[in-house]
Amino acid sequence: MGKKRKTPGINGSSSADIAFMLLIFFLITTSMDTDKGLARRLPQPVPKDQKDKNDVEINKRNLLVVLINSNNQISCGGEYTDIKQLKDKVKEFIDNPYNDANKPEKVEEDVPFFGKVMCATKGVISLQNDRGTEYQAYISVQNELAKAYNELRDAVSKKKFGKTFAELDEDQQKAVQQIYPQKISEAEPKNYGDKK
């Protein structure tokens, strides 16, 4: 073995350059932007043969109708509302702090960490829009609805755990979600524009 001639070592000084070239190539062709958005769940498709039957009856007090017309104006529960007021109205509707008879009823449920608490499970927000509504207006409304839920959840998390909802661990988040489940129904599209 000792007699064998030594193979000359490969000159590796250029591998740094090669790696740099690759690095620059990837920096150019890829994008860093993490895609963010408002996550929603669409309802199950309605079977075609029973299209106009409303099989889910919702009590009137449990339903808050939010309408956006083609001029991007918002109506909340039947009255014209500014986008800035929408969040507070929605919060009041979901939370129903004074147990108003016209606001959604609450159900007592056994929630982990909390024990028996009143949960706002019945309230449903029905979001309807016109075909002419601008997407930005629609997203703004969706955003306000999400904000209302997030603030309510944050409030209850702060009270119980001293942290915001986002900082809780998974089980705690689930418990808080049980108290304030996000129920936004995006109704079947209706062509309000035609009625005008």
Place this chain on the structure above:
Amino acid sequence: MGKFSKAGGREMPELNTSSLPDLVFAFLFFIMMVTSMREVTLMVQFHAPQATELQKLEKKSLVTFIYVGKPTQEYQAKMGSEARLQLNDKFAEVSEIQDYIAQEKSSMDEADQPFMTVSIKADKDTKMGLITDVKQALREAYALKISYSARQATE
């Protein structure tokens, strides 16, 4: 060269660069992990709407994108200036969504299919009529997890 070293008397020890490629490679892999390939060239004008309550999309590989917006300048002569859909690299009709979703779904791992998310990247000036059509098509295609792509609003 030699002249200088002789004059200086002491020789400056050379910096060992043998680990430099490893460093760069480590950095390269980091970049490859955190970024994503730009897969499609945009054929529609797209300015995301603004919102504040944003959630990150969890897994890139499970996300399918649908772009909605007006065709860009170069395509306007051919496609007109009405808002259109873009699926992958071509313009499409709403009726093509179902096939597209089915195709994307079948290319996924079976265990991952229920977690498939569709990200609707729509221009902020799009009319809701088209978006609603897209939503209905997605419902029928059983792609129920959606995300409205938006930018963080500066307050």
